Amino acid sequence: MNIQKFSEITNLSPHTIRYYEKIGLLRNIARNASGHRWFTEKELAWVEFIKRLKDTGMPLDDILKYADLREEGDSTSEQRMQMLQAHAMKLEEKIAEEQFHLQKLKEKIEHYSKLVELEVNA
Amino acid sequence: MNIQKFSEITNLSPHTIRYYEKIGLLRNIARNASGHRWFTEKELAWVEFIKRLKDTGMPLDDILKYADLREEGDSTSEQRMQMLQAHAMKLEEKIAEEQFHLQKLKEKIEHYSKLVELEVNA
DNA sequence: GCTTGACTTAGAGTTGACTCTAAGTTGTAG
DNA sequence: CTACAACTTAGAGTCAACTCTAAGTCAAGC
Known part of the structure; x- marks a missing residue:
């Protein structure tokens, strides 16, 4: 889906979505032939999780750290679990x-x- | 008590206390002979209430409106009650x-x- | 083929709630 | 009587999280 559709579903403005990409909360977003962002279910699930953390008071910086660990793969799952437990x-x-x-x-x-x-x- | 003592009890920095006075959350604070603020139990109770509203997510602007009504006297108690109920x-x-x-x-x-x-x- | 509207970017501006700075005054301890 | 910490003010700076602007590209409808 395009950024407009993604914005409607997630209830985040296209501005905010680009901002999340800029600061590294969203990564490796696909692009279509004309260079426009193309979102899938994967991004949807991740953004909903980001929103859950944010809505329960986790600062974007901490969510970013979680995103870093997530990118490193399964070896960081214990660390991520501990983050979530503390939170x-x-x-x-x-x-x-x-x-x-x-x-x-x-x-x-x-x-x-x-x-x-x-x-x-x- | 002076601003230092008031700061310790309320857990707000002297900076923040002056800021609250500047925007109108705190009003009619007494001064001693040398022009320093002099706080009493009255300010203490009010600041604790402000903190309760703030800590439960009420923006300072709304708390300010409440402070305005409070200053107008008993005739506004119903309005204030409604504010609290909505909150x-x-x-x-x-x-x-x-x-x-x-x-x-x-x-x-x-x-x-x-x-x-x-x-x-x- | 041209307008319209959605997309793109880098970077500037906004908002809420502080938080600090600079310059000056005052009260107490040595 | 002087150093020093705490107070005073107006106004500038900071931080998080957006939010907007300007300048440009591109596909679809008339």
Whole structure:
């Protein structure tokens, strides 16, 4: 598929896709006869994985390191696993923290709702 | 307390504290005889709340809007409550999404751990 | 055969949230 | 009474992650 189609499916702008290629997140993208990028399922799966890492707070630099290891082949699978494990642990902590924040927010909202009730009945 | 002490307690750098004052997140901060900022429990509670909103992904611009409403007094409490409710809902969605991502990450880790096991036994 | 619109590139500009610099003032310790 | 650390300000610089611009190429429809 061309960059437009790929952009629609991945929900990344063509700009962002080229940017990801420029910084090395996307590599060895095929080109058609007129020099336009040609994407396949392979890129789709990889980009979805990049998005997962990014959306859970991993910086692009770290994702880049993962991409480097990935390119080196199977000998780096243990390293990659360790990266993911460390990241998963951080994510678990982050979720726990957010759940705590959420509870505090709900308490504040409860406080407001009582306040507003008082105003209405005044 | 002075800015140094306030910085230690809030875990924000003096730079950041001044920045927050400059953009209007912190207002009406008292000064001592020599013109230095003087913080109290009131600022502490407010800054902790700011941090909660920020740490759950609310942009400073939105927190600023909240600060504006807060300054207008009790008549805006319903609006503020609605802001918090909307934010809490988004946070709940975000947590759910992150939990989904976490599960997918764990599946990938599981996949790697099998791969690594194969390599070790090879 | 010419316009239109999608593609290409290198590189500049933007945004959010800081973070630092320079130049100056003040309060305390030696 | 002087050195020194902490404070003050306005404004410049940084960083991540885009996002856009300019200048150019190319295939398809009229």
